[in-house]
Amino acid sequence: VAGQELIYLKGQGRHPKVKVVCGAEKANEIFLDFHASASGGHTGQKKTRDAISRRFYWPGMTGDINKWVSECAACQSAGHQIKDTSEHTPINVSQPFELVGMDLGKLKTTESGNQYICVMIDYYTKWSQAYPIACKNAEEVTKQILKFVFQFEAPKRILTDQGTEFVNSVKLYFINIYFKYCMQFLTYEFVMVVTGMNATIQRSLCKLVGSKPETWDEYLDAVMFGLRTKKQMTTKFSPFFLMFGRE
Numbered sequence: 001v002a003g004q005e006l007i008y009l010k011g012q013g014r015h016p017k018v019k020v021v022c023g024a025e026k027a028n029e030i031f032l033d034f035h036a037s038a039s040g041g042h043t044g045q046k047k048t049r050d051a052i053s054r055r056f057y058w059p060g061m062t063g064d065i066n067k068w069v070s071e072c073a074a075c076q077s078a079g080h081q082i083k084d085t086s087e088h089t090p091i092n093v094s095q096p097f098e099l100v101g102m103d104l105g106k107l108k109t110t111e112s113g114n115q116y117i118c119v120m121i122d123y124y125t126k127w128s129q130a131y132p133i134a135c136k137n138a139e140e141v142t143k144q145i146l147k148f149v150f151q152f153e154a155p156k157r158i159l160t161d162q163g164t165e166f167v168n169s170v171k172l173y174f175i176n177i178y179f180k181y182c183m184q185f186l187t188y189e190f191v192m193v194v195t196g197m198n199a200t201i202q203r204s205l206c207k208l209v210g211s212k213p214e215t216w217d218e219y220l221d222a223v224m225f226g227l228r229t230k231k232q233m234t235t236k237f238s239p240f241f242l243m244f245g246r247e
Contacts, residue, residue, distance in 0.1 A: 019057045025057045031068050038222030041204035043230060045069045054247060076208040087174045091123055091193070095137070096243070099123040100155035101194030102145070104136050104162065105202055108213040117220070118144040119198045122155075125242035126232045128197050130224050132217040138169035157184045164219070200227065 022030060034040050035048045043051075045066045052065060059198050107141050109115040114132035118141060121128040129151075131144040145158070146161065159165065167185045174183070204223045205216040228239045229247070241247050 005207045013191045017062065019053075019055060019202070022056055022058050024058070027061065027064060028068065030056055031065060034067075035069060036072065037226075038208055038219045039226035041223045041226040042072065042207040043077050046233075049228070050073060064122070065245070071240065077207075080214045083110055093124045096124045096127075097122055097153050097155045101197075102141075102158055102160040102162075103194040103198045104141070105198045107205070107216050108201065110214050111218060114217045115199065117202060119194055120145070120148050121194045121197050122152075122239075123159075123193055124180075125239050126172060126193075126197075126230060126235055127239040127243050128201075128224065130220055132200055132220055138166060139173060141166075141230070142170050142173040154183055159186045159188055161188060161195070182229075197227075 030052060032040075034052050035042060040048070040051075048069055049062060049065050053061065058064075059163065068090070091099065100120055100122050102118065105117045107115060107117060110132070111131070113134040116133045116136045118131040118136075119128060120130075123131050126131070129148055131147065133144060135142050149155075164187050167187055171185060201220075201223060205219055205229070208219045208223070209215050228243075231238050235242060238247065
């Protein structure tokens with residue numbers, strides 16, 4: 001179907017996908033939007049291919065995307081400084097917010113004074129939130145957990161590797177200041193889903209900030225949007241789809 005100078009490719013079946021067919025002159029521009037932009041996050045070949053192929057088609061696109069990702073200067077310069085451990089055997093959960101992981105990461109201090117990132121991820125949908133914070137004491141972390149609770153709901157359990165003493169301090173803030181009840185906090189040495197997501201976020205930020213690592217908090221929201229809209233290997237869906245039922 002041709003319209004408004006665009007050609008559309010419509011699939012078959014009860015719920016056919018409609019893709020925009022583009023020529024070689026637009027293909028690289030589309031690739032840069034999906035890979036090199038802040039919301040693209042410089043993801044790898046497969047996630048970049050999946051994101052583009054949901055909306056666009058051009059002959060030879062798989063080879064083109066693989067080639068362009070492998071030649072991306074930002075990806076090459078960043079290398080593998082931060083190991084990605086986000087793809088692994090999932091923990092069994094039966095519904096959203098049954099289990100939420102929390103992890104803290106250290107980055108360059110920004111002009112706003114932020115030097116840590118507090119990452120929270122729902123183990124069922126893989127929906128993740130990341131909050132820039134200036135310090136990582138129990139009071140500040142509790143505030144970020146509350147942001148998560150007020151935006152979504154109180155998780156049944158929160159999993160973290162921050163240690164028993166830290167977790168007990170967080171519990172006190174919930175019980176004595178904010179709530180009459182406390183969610184169940186679990187301390188576990190290996191929290192691969194959330195630590196893997198933290199590594200993925202930091203790697204994406206590293207590729208985007210270039211020579212200005214102190215600007216990472218300016219890119220964080222866009223990076224998170226990109227990660228939420230890309231298909232996960234474990235669930236085979238994007239976190240956005242599992243949360244809202246649409247891409």
